[in-house]
Amino acid sequence: MAKTLLLLGGGHAHLPVLANLSGYRRAGISVTVAAPRYFWYSGMGPGMLGGMYSRTEATIDLADMVLKGSGVFYDDAAVAIDPFSKTVTLAGGEVLHFDAASINIGSGISLRAIPGMEYAASVKPVANLYRLHEQLDIVRPAELTAVVIGGGLAGIETAANLAGLLKELRCRWSCFLVLNGSEPAPGFPAGFRRRARRKLKRLGVTIISNATAIDISPESVLLNNGDRLESQLTLAATGVRPPDILAESGICVDDQGAILVGDTLQSVSHPFIFGGGDCINMADAPIARAGVHAVRQGSILRHNLSAFLSDRPLRTYRPPKKILLIANMGDRTGLANWGAITFAGPAAFWLKGWLDRRFMRRYVSK
Ligand SMILES: Cc1cc2nc3c(=O)[nH]c(=O)nc-3n(C[C@H](O)[C@H](O)[C@H](O)COP(=O)(O)OP(=O)(O)OC[C@H]3O[C@@H](n4cnc5c(N)ncnc54)[C@H](O)[C@@H]3O)c2cc1C
Structure with a gap:
């Protein structure tokens, strides 16, 4: 019988998995995805505010991607995860069963952070x-x-x-x-x-x-x-933290409520649950919440989710020592940092734009 992989959330870390759904199908794995329908690329977020990017340039239709890969898509958010019965409940009441799951539901700003x-x-x-x-x-x-x-x-x-x-x-x-x-x-x-x-x-x-x-x-x-x-x-x-449903689920989380994972991106408490992006933290080497990590974890998840369900060896995620971060300064200049190196100006903005568009091109036609 086909094994069921449930992908919860369609963030940066799940895009490489979603782009490879036909590979999962060939491996006898049926994939269900539960996420709000559109992926919004965070790297272009401030640029959308400034008016540099349109909605079309910065979003991906996940339903389209999943249906093209013959997966099942629920345009809905999870309200509860039960690792003991291996089920996830969606806001619409649907209960989804899984053999393995991967969670990439990002992070948000706490509405309780400041009165008002x-x-x-x-x-x-x-x-x-x-x-x-x-x-x-x-x-x-x-x-x-x-x-x-x-x-x-x-x-x-x-x-x-x-x-x-x-x-x-x-x-x-x-x-x-x-x-x-x-x-x-x-x-x-x-x-x-x-x-x-x-x-x-x-x-x-x-x-x-x-x-x-x-x-x-x-x-x-x-x-x-x-x-x-x-x-x-x-x-x-004011700083982000993962949604409360993770801490409420009984899956082992850190003090911010992020799922604690090992270097194979498996939960330290429930190895059939994987995760990527802002909603996880690495148990041995805590990492910053940055889209760069989420993107790199995506290719590890793409391999490991299929390998786990087919009893093949898993790969490990090694966080890079330095990550390139470029701020869009709203006037077609950028401010970049890579390790001890900082540079600013139109070249930094151009580089950011080039990297961001290249990232989106990988997925928009899939
Ligand atoms: C303004 C701004 C600018 C940034 N710029 C950069 C940058 O230039 N470079 C950088 O590296 N980082 C940047 N970041 C950080 C970056 O946004 C995050 O690290 C990145 O979005 C994390 O990706 P993710 O895949 O974990 O989550 P996301 O990409 O946020 O995806 C999570 C997905 O899960 C879905 N979801 C949420 N809850 C549920 C649920 N209950 N059930 C199902 N689905 C759910 C959401 O709809 C969303 O689509 C920026 C952040 C902000 C706020």
Whole structure:
């Protein structure tokens, strides 16, 4: 009897698997996929906000991909995972059984992170950035004050692209980027942090350092130093964590709720469950949440899921020591980091665009 592989979520790490469904079928494995229908490429998210990329350029129709590979597709999200009965329950009530499963459901911004968070737009899911572009393009405000909370790469790119869009819309605007540390991009080399600060200033973004947002209202953001920033548009880029259903499932997770996996990307507690992307962490060598890891894990998952169900040897994921990260700064320049090397300008932007389009080309015609 055919073995059933269930793929939960259609993120970056599952794309190589989805592109190879006919190979699974030939190996006698039937594949069911449960995920919201469209994949949104995070690398193009800030560019969608800025207006550089269209929805078509940055999304992939997963249903189409799965049906072409003769898999079964549910356009739905999981609400419960039971590793003991090997079942997943979908929001629509469907219960799916599996012999092996792979989980790639990403991460999101906690709505409980700051009181009043419901008045902020979140940078995750990435589709929000596209919707925000659409809204601003329709409304075309004459004046706008915006606050972006969080000074990591996502916050920097969001503030920069928002600034770019508002300039293009000829709006009278101001944009504040609230950091709870002294510099944007903590964890990056000093040269990157310096350039990020300088560039944001040049773009007209006001950086508020060493401040934490403690309350958000429809008109303002209150900081822990007592200041209240007027804000008609508040964006939260306050750090992400995996969905709660993982911790609730009984699968072994880390302190953030990410599934703990070994180097074969198998859960340390339930080896018939694999995972990739932001919703996992490696038990022996914790890794950052970056699309780059998710993408690289995808090719390991493509092999291992089939190998596991056919009793063949598995491959291991070795996180690269350095990863290339390039921020889109909203004015056709980029800010790049690779290990100790930092570079900025139109060449960095061109390289990012080239890498991002090459990534999407791999999948759009499958
Ligand atoms: C603004 C921004 C810019 C970024 N830029 C970069 C960058 O340039 N480079 C980089 O390396 N990283 C970047 N990142 C980080 C990057 O977005 C993540 O690391 C990456 O998206 C992780 O990919 P993933 O495959 O784990 O999840 P995702 O690509 O987010 O996919 C998860 C999928 O699971 C689905 N899903 C969610 N819940 C369920 C459920 N319950 N059931 C079924 N399906 C579900 C979602 O719909 C989604 O399609 C950026 C992040 C942000 C917010």
